[in-house]
Amino acid sequence: EALKAATAAFTTLDELKAKGDASEPTAIGLAMASSATSRIFSQQNKFAESLKEGARAFELIGPVASAAGSSVAARRAFGEISVSHGFNQLQDGNFEESVRVLDKARAALRSIDGLQLGDLSAAALFVEATAWQMDSLMALGRVADARKNGEEARPVAGGILERQPGHMLALRARGLLLSNFGDLEAQQLRFRSALPFYAAA
Numbered sequence: 741e742a743l744k745a746a747t748a749a750f751t752t753l754d755e756l757k758a759k760g761d762a763s764e765p766t767a768i769g770l771a772m773a774s775s776a777t778s779r780i781f782s783q784q785n786k787f788a789e790s791l792k793e794g795a796r797a798f799e800l801i802g803p804v805a806s807a808a809g810s811s812v813a814a815r816r817a818f819g820e821i822s823v824s825h826g827f828n829q830l831q832d833g834n835f836e837e838s839v840r841v842l843d844k845a846r847a848a849l850r851s852i853d854g855l856q857l858g859d860l861s862a863a864a865l866f867v868e869a870t871a872w873q874m875d876s877l878m879a880l881g882r883v884a885d886a887r888k889n890g891e892e893a894r895p896v897a898g899g900i901l902e903r904q905p906g907h908m909l910a911l912r913a914r915g916l917l918l919s920n921f922g923d924l925e926a927q928q929l930r931f932r933s934a935l936p937f938y939a940a941a
Contacts, residue, residue, distance in 0.1 A: 742776070742780050743777065743780045746773050746776040746777045746780060747773075747777065749769065749776075750770060750773035753766050753769045753770040753773060754770060757770060764804060764810075764811060764813075764814055765813075767800065767804045767814075768801065768804060768813060768814055768817045770800055771798075771800035771801035771804070771821055772797070772817055772820075774793050774794075774796045774797035774800060775793070775794065775797035775801075775821045775824055775825075778790045778791075778792075778793035778794035778797060778824060778825075778828070779824060781793060782828070787828075787831070787832070790828060791828050791829075791832060794821075794825040794828045797821045797824075797825065798821055798825040798841065801814070801818045801821050801822075805817070812852050812862075815848045815851055816848075816849070816859070816861065816862050816865070818845070818848045819845045819848045819862060819866070819869065820865055822841050822844055822845030822848070822869070823845050823865055823869045825841050826838045826841035826842035826845060826869065826873065826876075827872050829841060829876075830872055830875055830876050830879075835877075835879045835880050836876075836880065838873070838876040839873055839876045839880070839882075842869045842870075842872055842873035842876070843873070845865070845869040846866055846869050846870060846873070846889075849862045849865050850866060855896050857900060860900050860903065860907060861909065863910075864897075864907060864909040864910040864913055865913075866893065867896055867897045867910065867914060867917060868909065868912070868913040868916065870889050870892070870917065871890075871893070871913055871916035871917045873886075873889060874886040874889060874890050874917070874920040875920065878920070878923065878924070883924065883927070886920070887924055890920060890924075893917055894914075894917060897913060897914035897917060898914070901914065914941075915941045916941075918937050918938075918940045918941035919937070919938065919941040921937040922934040922935070922937035922938040925937065
């Protein structure tokens with residue numbers, strides 16, 4: 741049912757675009773429909789199809805979000821789509837590309853309000869993007885970069901949850917982040933230091 745809805749949305753908006761509709765809402769909707777299709781394919785274990793749709797969504801939203809005067813909605817959509825696409829690249833073992841895509845996600849989400857927590861959803865997506873990027877950085881042996889980015893995201897996650905303790909996206913993202921800090925300690929054989937991070941996660 742979800743795939744049917746996403747396909748219908750994409751078809752409708754693609755027809756509008758073909759007729760000359762160059763509006764931002766149509767472009768955002770088109771990219772989000774493609775990203776939703778990617779997530780559906782992933783849940784169906786159709787990973788090649790998921791990668792293809794995720795890449796298309798990323799290419800569709802990129803010019804919209806990077807245009808001069810792009811809206812918060814466009815940058816938030818870019819962040820969400822990039823997190824999904826970057827995660828797919830991580831899962832496929834394309835660590836360099838994953839780092840690149842998630843860097844773009846982090847920059848776009850940071851640009852919304854400078855991580856001042858005026859937009860909790862964007863801030864939570866920033867933490868999630870950082871968590872997945874840490875995985876890719878660690879796989880590449882870039883431990884210092886992973887730690888640095890993680891330290892930037894930790895207070896963001898804490899700030900969101902101080903304001904809204906039940907924010908599920910932030911809770912999940914913080915759990916991923918803390919687990920990565922545990923991994924960083926464990927890789928250095930500092931198991932006693934790793935345990936509190938795993939417990940907190």
